[in-house]
Amino acid sequence: MGSSRVADTGLAADGQARIEWADAQMPVLRSIRVRFASERPLAGVRVAACLHVTAETANLMRALADGGADVALCAANPLSTRDEVAAALTHHHGIEVHAVRGEDGAAYAANVTALVDGRPQVTLDDGADLLSVLHDSRPSQLSELLGGTEETTTGLLRLRALEAEGRLACPVLAVNEARTERLFNDHYGTGQSTLDGILRATNLLLAGRTFVVLGYGWTGKGVALRARGAGAQVIVCEVDPMRALEARMEGFEVMPAREAASRGDVFVTVTGSRDVLTGVHFERMKDGAVLANAGHFDIEIDLEALRAAATGGVREVLPFVEQYDLGDERRLNLLASGRVVNLAAGEGHPAAVMDMSFANQALAVEHLVRHGAELAAAVHPVPETIDREVARLKLASLGVEIDSLTEAQRDYLRSWS
Numbered sequence: 001m002g003s004s005r006v007a008d009t010g011l012a013a014d015g016q017a018r019i020e021w022a023d024a025q026m027p028v029l030r031s032i033r034v035r036f037a038s039e040r041p042l043a044g045v046r047v048a049a050c051l052h053v054t055a056e057t058a059n060l061m062r063a064l065a066d067g068g069a070d071v072a073l074c075a076a077n078p079l080s081t082r083d084e085v086a087a088a089l090t091h092h093h094g095i096e097v098h099a100v101r102g103e104d105g106a107a108y109a110a111n112v113t114a115l116v117d118g119r120p121q122v123t124l125d126d127g128a129d130l131l132s133v134l135h136d137s138r139p140s141q142l143s144e145l146l147g148g149t150e151e152t153t154t155g156l157l158r159l160r161a162l163e164a165e166g167r168l169a170c171p172v173l174a175v176n177e178a179r180t181e182r183l184f185n186d187h188y189g190t191g192q193s194t195l196d197g198i199l200r201a202t203n204l205l206l207a208g209r210t211f212v213v214l215g216y217g218w219t220g221k222g223v224a225l226r227a228r229g230a231g232a233q234v235i236v237c238e239v240d241p242m243r244a245l246e247a248r249m250e251g252f253e254v255m256p257a258r259e260a261a262s263r264g265d266v267f268v269t270v271t272g273s274r275d276v277l278t279g280v281h282f283e284r285m286k287d288g289a290v291l292a293n294a295g296h297f298d299i300e301i302d303l304e305a306l307r308a309a310a311t312g313g314v315r316e317v318l319p320f321v322e323q324y325d326l327g328d329e330r331r332l333n334l335l336a337s338g339r340v341v342n343l344a345a346g347e348g349h350p351a352a353v354m355d356m357s358f359a360n361q362a363l364a365v366e367h368l369v370r371h372g373a374e375l376a377a378a379v380h381p382v383p384e385t386i387d388r389e390v391a392r393l394k395l396a397s398l399g400v401e402i403d404s405l406t407e408a409q410r411d412y413l414r415s416w417s
């Protein structure tokens with residue numbers, strides 16, 4: 001194990017309490033950890049993870065370490081790092097961690113490099129940074145890779161682009177697209193935690209407000225659903241006709257962003273794209289409008305255009321709330337500097353949500369260790385067997401039993417006639 005770089009090891013006891021609290025709500029991952037500890041399926045495998053450094057991630061790291069892996073962790077976003085968790089992982093669990101909350105881009109890049117220096121055989125990414133650095137600057141290490149997993153849509157976009165260029169050198173399991181992951185992480189998890197981040201930063205009453213969701217994908221659907229549940233009038237903006245139609249049939253108002261701009265009190269971008277809200281929208285917005293982003297990168301709200309529009313200046317009015325004075329009696333409130341609002345201003349997903357994601361991650365790592373060498377260098381779906389196992393373990397943890405097909409039903413479904 002290399003040496004760790006964390007803010008303050010004195011925070012370890014607080015971090016350990018948080019890790020244990022999260023563990024109590026992660027029964028699926030815990031059952032996998034118990035099995036891993038007895039079977040040791042990852043014995044001696046070098047695993048590098050670039051994920052949000054939270055208590056839930058800590059429990060994934062524990063599961064991998066109990067499975068026998070040599071584990072190192074760095075932060076996928078310096079703003080979401082919990083320094084006490086980083087301290088506890090190094091101090092109580094002997095896991096190498098490189099993460100300090102709020103550190104700058106150069107420090108962030110140095111952390112990724114430190115993990116790559118450990119010559120990982122399996123990578124876990126949330127935004128494809130480890131695999132990008134390995135492909136860009138460590139081609140000699142690519143042959144050592146059994147494979148990687150990717151936790152987010154944006155990371156998959158990058159990796160599929162690499163695959164399309166014929167340059168992807170290892171199998172990647174698209175954990176982000178496992179059905180159990182999408183349902184819990186993108187839909188229920190981000191839906192709830194995005195609202196939580198907005199409310200913690202602003203303490204707005206959502207009932208009666210107009211809430212605009214830009215992007216009605218897996219994540220946007222969850223945000224729209226929860227905003228409606230809080231009593232807001234929800235408008236959806238989309239570019240995909242199928243998704244726009246779905247939003248309309250679900251009872252949301254659907255319109256172009258330009259039109260929604262003058263109607264909204266709160267705007268949330270969640271597209272995975274760039275410049276979704278820009279100058280043409282800011283100039284139409286109402287005084288006091290709140291702008292937040294739940295997409296992976298801070299490019300969905302055009303920050304340069306927002307700064308240019310703020311002829312009256314910019315000031316921080318509350319933690320995580322910057323007010324842009326447009327110089328004409330209108331002020332726009334940007335949350336968390338346009339970064340992922342649920343992670344920056346909130347605590348991210350509840351542990352029960354991450355339980356499903358990280359159960360998929362743990363089983364995906366086990367699959368790569370067992371079968372990575374046989375898989376083509378491509379982005380692969382998480383095997384259906386893993387998805388079903390995660391759902392089965394979750395139902396068991398909830399005490400829910402279900403029916404199974406009878407032999408006659410199985411024969412019927414298999415038969416063409």
Ligand SMILES: NC(=O)c1ccc[n+]([C@@H]2O[C@H](COP(=O)([O-])OP(=O)(O)OC[C@H]3O[C@@H](n4cnc5c(N)ncnc54)[C@H](O)[C@@H]3O)[C@@H](O)[C@H]2O)c1
Nearest residue numbers: 153154215217218219238239240270271272273294295296
């Ligand atoms: N904050 C979080 O915790 C969290 C969790 C999961 C995913 N994400 C991020 O959220 C983003 C969306 O992820 P997803 O899984 O919902 O993706 P998705 O592909 O299912 O949905 C994105 C939707 O945005 C639409 N879209 C694209 N450009 C648009 C534009 N200019 N205007 C309006 N709509 C547009 C697309 O048509 C699509 O329907 C990604 O960046 C992903 O990494 C964040």
